Amino acid sequence: MxxxxxxxxxxxxxxxxxxxxxxxxxxxxxxxxxxxxxxxxxxxxxxxxxxxxxxxxxxxxxxxxxxxxxxxxxxxxxxxxxxxxxxxxxxxxxxxxxxxxxxxxxxxxxxxxxxxxxxxxxxxxxxxxxxxxxxxxxxxxxxxxxxxxxxxxxxxxxxxxxxxxxxxxxxxxxxxxxxxxxxxxxxxxxxxxxxxxxxxxxxxxxxASDSPPAADVANDVANDVANDVANDVANHVANHVANHVANDVAARQLRQVWELDDYTQRLVRDSDHVRNDFYLHKLLPEFKSPQWTTKPEFPTTAPDEFVKQSRSYRKLLWEEILGKLDEPLMPFNPRTRLIANEPKWAAYDVVLDVCPDLIAWGILMVPKDLQAGERRPVVVLQHGRNGLPANIMNGGYNNTAGRLLERGFIVFAPHNLYRGEDRYRWLDRKANSIKATLFSFILAQHDQITRWLASLSFVDGNRIAFYGNSYGGETAVRVPPILERYALSICASDFNDWTRKVADTRDRHSFMISIEWEMPYFNMGSTFSYAEMAYLMVPRPFMVERGHHDKVAPDQWVAYEFAKVRWLYDQLGFPNRRNIEFFQGGHTMKGNETFKFLHQHLQWPEP
CATH class of the missing domain: 3.40.50.1820 (Alpha/Beta hydrolase fold, catalytic domain)
Structure with a gap:
């Protein structure tokens, strides 16, 4: 045996x-x-x-x-x-x-x-x-x-x-x-x-009730005598062996830990190729093994087939990676109240029903110079971790909301669930067991929010943009790529090599050495990083806003990941629908090139 x-x-x-x-x-x-x-x-x-x-x-x-x-x-x-x-x-x-x-x-x-x-x-x-x-x-x-x-x-x-x-x-x-x-x-x-x-x-x-044979009793007595004679030697040997075994067990345990760490880190390092085979090269196989060339120009590829086949990837991201709630959306049942009445704009608290036990809440800010029958574009402005819609309304995030209102945009600041530190992490953890994540709820909320915004008489439902900072930037590469009601998306203070950000055990920028234990999404590293999620925006415009001194990730991670997005947009003939701005700042919204991007693609004249 x-x-x-x-x-x-x-x-x-x-x-x-x-x-x-x-x-x-x-x-x-x-x-x-x-x-x-x-x-x-x-x-x-x-x-x-x-x-x-x-x-x-x-x-x-x-x-x-x-x-x-x-x-x-x-x-x-x-x-x-x-x-x-x-x-x-x-x-x-x-x-x-x-x-x-x-x-x-x-x-x-x-x-x-x-x-x-x-x-x-x-x-x-x-x-x-x-x-x-x-x-x-x-x-x-x-x-x-x-x-x-x-x-x-x-x-x-x-x-x-x-x-x-x-x-x-x-x-x-x-x-x-x-x-x-x-x-x-x-x-x-x-x-x-x-x-x-x-x-x-x-x-x-x-x-215990079994009686030992007589021979065993005799042997036990003999052993006792021998033990008395050599007690000191036996104790010395026993202690030496025990210490050796204990040290060996600890060392063997660490070897096992680092062997599994090394194996998983190989998956992280190879994940670019795995994701390409999963998505990009499956839809565009002609680019998997490009030939050496000295041509100064290449024709672009018709985007229609890529856009069509990407629908199944959009569905997969929502249902298999982020998790989609089973419950259908309820009627809006909007509840509103005036909470600010400034000289040039007014703000309203808005609560919408989403599904049983889930609501959407945010602040709608409307310029007062709206003309009768006019339908304007909306910028959905998303706060970061531990933020609130009031932070956006009251001048936070470099007063981005106030500046957009001055330019004539309607602004909606929704509340996302990542507030209260570990409280929302436990919600995400609980949801995982039933094939859901924090973004299962956020996606349902934004689905309802954009439907409601599009129903308003003064909103152009075809011109609803998303602009998010930090965790709101994380939202920018998850929600708009899935919800096509968003006409464009801007990711501020978050875009990076997400697989390394979550799973790299060798880099100080990684969540592996931070308190953000809710960040892993099952199998996302082998299917979608930020480039692949941005691919789902095609042909809609997509932009990244990046401060050189933002400690979320190093510039090279951001540039490398965005280079993939830029390459795809260019191959499909949309070089003017993607952009990135690097600025000499930190973890914030700058509101410079992003504002030009909003004006251009929402077809709203600059002041």
Whole structure:
């Protein structure tokens, strides 16, 4: 009989401070964005162990997998996906998963609850046998989530669901619970014996009531005498071995962490090519392997087919990466009130119904020189993290709203949900389990906002622009590319190489060393970075506003990513519909070239 114990990534803190992360979270964050998961990595470790066991054991030998806590989770998933595993034992893990968002962050699995609870995963093991031991879970807190032992009632209810998903008796399944419905184990005699029996193994466990043979008693006495004689030497050797083992375990753990880090970072480095093969070169294959040329000019490519085929990518970004709410939009039911009455403009608080339990809120600012029957363009001006619409109305962001109003634009400043620091991060985390993100709500809100704006008698619904700063700039490359009601989009103080920004573990600009743990989107790094999201704007105009001293990212990241956007617009014959302004400033809206861009493409005369 062989036994292997795979090394799992532990919960030791990688570094201390404001952004304390465990080893598990460090791997989870970067892997999640690249379409991988620490759970998947560790399941593959188990599969590698199965490969080795198959190559060394007898051909008819049974293979089982057993685990406790995090190991119990890996055992459950491994047995579900690998039919070479003949039996599984899950201890300290099985139960309802509806509150998975309260568990440690590295258990966050995109869209899990859309299809799977523990019962559904266990049903994939059937008809192979399964032991479920209701043991107390490990004491884990402060891992951006905690572990709590479920009640025996909850465990029994989840186990009963397995029969509802399969058939009674289809699977040899044992639920091991302590006396009076208490927890038991981990590794109780009952659970281990049941598991061993499923693998046809005689585990030979001794019981306290068994009497040792006389020979064993004699040997014990002899051993006691020997131990007394050599006690000092034995203690010295034992301490030396213990210290050596402890140091080796810590070193081996770090090797495992950095091996997974190195593998994931290779995915980050190669992601440009992966995304090109996924989108750009699939729609424009003639550009995948260009030929050397000295021609001074090249013809452009007709954009129609690219625009048409991009619709499926727009749908994929919304539904598979950002998440789309299932509920249909409700009637507007607008509620408005006058909150500012300046000499040249008035401002109104606006609340709209979006879907049950979700509203959209913002401030509508309207110039007072509107003529009867006139329909003007609107600039939707989006605040950044922890901002409010009032910040925009009251002169914030370099008084961009006031300056736009002076130029005759209508301005709408919506509220986005990224306020309250970790409060919105927990909302995003909770949404992930049902295939949604923070932007699932924001997209629905902006969908309703633009519909409502277009319905107003003094608004030209074909001339609604988006201009966002910081987290609002992040919105600029997610919302307008999907919602085609936006005629153009301007991204200020955010545009960069998003895959490196989220998942790079070697650069100080990365979110990997910041508090923004909600930034990874599952598999975005292998499908969409900022260039690919900007491609979805074609043929609509797109612009970037970038301060040289903005610490969001270095200039070279911004220039490199925008060069891809510029190249595509130029190839498709739209060189005048893309622009970037670098200015000698920081993390703000400048309002120089961007204003010219708005006037040009919204067809509104400059003052």
């Amino acid at each position: 062989f036994g292997l114990v795979p090394v799992l990534i532990d919960r030791t803190s990688l570094f201390e401070g404001q952004n304390t992360q465990s080893h598990r979270e460090w791997i989870y964050r970067q892997a999640f964005h690249m379409g991988r998961h620490i759970i998947g990595y560790e399941v593959q470790k188990v599969q590698a162990a199965v490969d080795w066991l198959e190559s060394t054991a007898d051909s008819d030998a049974s293979i089982g997998v057993a685990g406790y806590g995090e190991g119990g989770m890996i055992a459950l998933y491994s047995a579900a996906v690998d039919t070479r595993i003949d039996a599984a034992m899950v201890s300290g893990y099985f139960g309802p998963r509806e509150a998975i968002w309260k568990e440690p962050i590295y258990r966050n699995v995109w869209a899990l609850l859309r299809e799977f609870g523990d019962a559904e995963i266990a049903s994939l093991i059937a008809p192979r046998p399964l032991v479920i031991e209701h043991s107390p879970v490990p004491d884990v807190t402060d891992q951006k989530g905690n572990l709590t032992t479920p009640s025996s009632t909850d465990v029994r209810r989840e186990v009963a669901r397995i029969d509802a998903l399969t058939q009674a008796g289809f699977q040899d399944r044992r639920l091991v619970i302590g006396a009076d419905e208490t927890t038991i184990g981990p590794w109780s005699d009952r659970a281990v014996k049941d598991f061993a029996g499923m693998l046809d193994i005689d585990n030979g466990l001794a019981h």
